[in-house]
Amino acid sequence: MDEAGWVRVFHLLFYTCLTVAATIGLLEGGPDPATLALTALMAGWYAFFVARRPALLERLNPMAWHLLVLIALQSALIRMDSAYETTLFGMFALPYLLLPGRWGYAGTVMLVFSSSAAGGLIEMIPHDPSVLGRLVGNIMLATVMGLFARDLIRHSEQNRVVGTLEERARLAREIHDTLAQGFSGIIAQLEAAEQGIDDPDTVRKRISLAKQLARDSLNEARRSVDALRPEPLERAELHEALAAVAERWSAATGVLVTVSVDGELRRLPPEVETTVLRAAQEALANVARHARAGRAALTLSYMDEEVTLDVLDDGTGFDPAAADGHQALAQTRATRPDVVLMDLRMPGLDGVGAIERLRSEHPEVHVIVLTTYDTDADVSRALAAGVAGYLLKDAPREELQAAVRTAAAGGRILAQAITSQLLDGFGQKRRASPSPRELEVLRLIARGAANKEVARVLLISETTVKTHLKHVFAKLGVDNRAAAVVVAMERRLI
Incomplete structure (x- = not known):
């Protein structure tokens, strides 16, 4: 309550x-x-x-x-x-x-x-x-x-407040699992179109695929905002949704993919079905990005008390021994590379944990984080672990190549967006705290009072209330009332 x-x-x-x-x-x-x-x-x-x-x-x-x-x-x-x-x-x-x-x-x-x-x-x-x-x-x-x-x-x-923060985290996961992957696909298609500029048919095909990916991402964005299940699961059973995702992915990549089901079909809890579908989308995105495969297969297996999803391909991409943080460490020990590209979200040992251990065991190896996560907390943890660079997965190919060369030479590199974000965050920390009067306005806003009611209670005009809120937004580094209340509560100001 x-x-x-x-x-x-x-x-x-x-x-x-x-x-x-x-x-x-x-x-x-x-x-x-x-x-x-x-x-x-x-x-x-x-x-x-x-x-x-x-x-x-x-x-x-x-x-x-x-x-x-x-x-x-x-x-x-x-x-x-x-x-x-x-x-x-x-x-x-x-x-x-x-x-x-x-x-x-x-x-x-x-x-x-x-x-x-x-x-x-x-x-x-x-x-x-x-x-x-x-x-x-x-x-x-x-x-x-x-x-x-x-x-x-x-x-x-x-x-x-906890519910608000959990909802933020849910939306962040939704954005990573859907929008980030979709935008990465759009960038890949546009880069392919740029490389085939002399072939009009190839350019039209790539642009058409990029437009379709953009539409799919827009639909998922609407559904994430509405807190609904993924669109394929709204219209079909899990195995049918997987088949639809595989069909769209195959049309976008040109890679043949098959979907098979083993065991007796049954309904699963909505959160489980969503997780399985997101895992399939992530796995297929990795196949397209890294495997250089000609065929892929999804197998959904219903067992007595659990369900599994296997994603296989015939490509020659990353060694499967580097599927998580522990295996990435083992591969690094075996190959002794100059530069390692490391994601942050991995099963088992996560990216930051793997970076800390890698830097401890092999300080001569330079690590570049390549991820879709750009929060201040993620960036700070990675930099504290000793990375040589931090890039987002939508970085152009030329920027990624230049980053690898810079890291190999002992330099450091940050994505421009990350640099701006860190500077903005530093500026926000230096901002003054809200005044007692501004906090008084914010407390009333937190209780659901409108500007008119705040003005009546505090015996000030609505214009003055708006001015106080404008100052609060600037000092807390937010742009709306709800965010101001959440940040103020997180910082125990109200």
């Missing part, structure tokens, strides 16, 4: 306790117009000034005043009818919902002390000292319940 959901739960608890108290009072003593009037006033005050103003929660002004009014109304009701002591259980969480930070403790003490005084508990202390223990116990109970309520809300908010 998200933060708003828990807040609604505590609102419901308040009204439930108030209703129970009023019902008990009616059943025991009959209707009292004054008591019913105060009950209605308390319910209306809470609804209008608390429940309908979520953007003001945890703001000392005006929520402290509203809490004082509710405490005063509760005290008056308890003096009129002891049944209203029940409302205390519905108000335990209020000080922590309405007041910021440590003010919640002060509000809790005031709430318990006021209700105890209204119920005559304070007057009993001189005659019965044990009543003091009851009062302290009530304060401790209210404190624990209030902290529990606050922790529930904060935990739900953290879950929301």
Whole structure:
């Protein structure tokens, strides 16, 4: 449950306790117009000034005043009818919902002390000292319940942020598995067209294939944004989707590919089918890029408790002994190359782990990272491991050749996009942090408030709100409200 959901739960608890108290009072003593009037006033005050103003929660002004009014109304009701002591259980969480930070403790003490005084508990202390223990116990109970309520809300908010970050990671994987591979294919087709510029038929064929790859990538981009399954799986079973992918790949590369199924067909969980399909796309992309194959075969095998996908080809590309980080190390030991091209995402030992071990065992070998991942974290880890270069897989052939020669000569090279990104990141780190007022605006935005509501709460104009947000975007290095909230939470600014 998200933060708003828990807040609604505590609102419901308040009204439930108030209703129970009023019902008990009616059943025991009959209707009292004054008591019913105060009950209605308390319910209306809470609804209008608390429940309908979520953007003001945890703001000392005006929520402290509203809490004082509710405490005063509760005290008056308890003096009129002891049944209203029940409302205390519905108000335990209020000080922590309405007041910021440590003010919640002060509000809790005031709430318990006021209700105890209204119920005559304070007057009993001189005659019965044990009543003091009851009062302290009530304060401790209210404190624990209030902290529990606050922790529930904060935990739900953290879950929301984690969910946002996980969704970012999912989209990153989707982009790598679909768009990056598609764009790499487009670049390969256009480079082939450039090389065959003297043959108009070849140029037209390559451009046609590049256009088809672009359309497929655009469709996948739309589906990634909509968080849907891969397009082939939307229309067909897994084996049929594999056949469709293989057919398109064969038309684009000219390599004959066959698809066969072994075992009894059955539906798999959507995430498993998606993983299998992405693995097939990645494997076929590697066959086209490296194997120089004439034929390829996909075999989907359904076993009792698992499913496997085998991708075979008759090419002479990379030695299969270099399929992961451990095997890349073994091949390096055997061949002692001058330069090694290393991907970052590999099964078993990943690229950074392999680079660290390779540099430790063979410091004379120069490593260039060749990947589709360009996040600051990936680049920083690779550079810290001691790579000689960092290139993206869409790099032109000439740039890749020049990078290999530079690395072999002991130089270093970074893709221009990576260099710009690192410089931008350095500049962002040097930017000033948002001011207290800007953080105040951002907190309201995080609670779902629109610019107009933020302006009303802070007593400023909408233009000023937009100006504050513009400054926040610049300082956090983002370009929209959602990203600003996420980054601010990651940096514990709000």
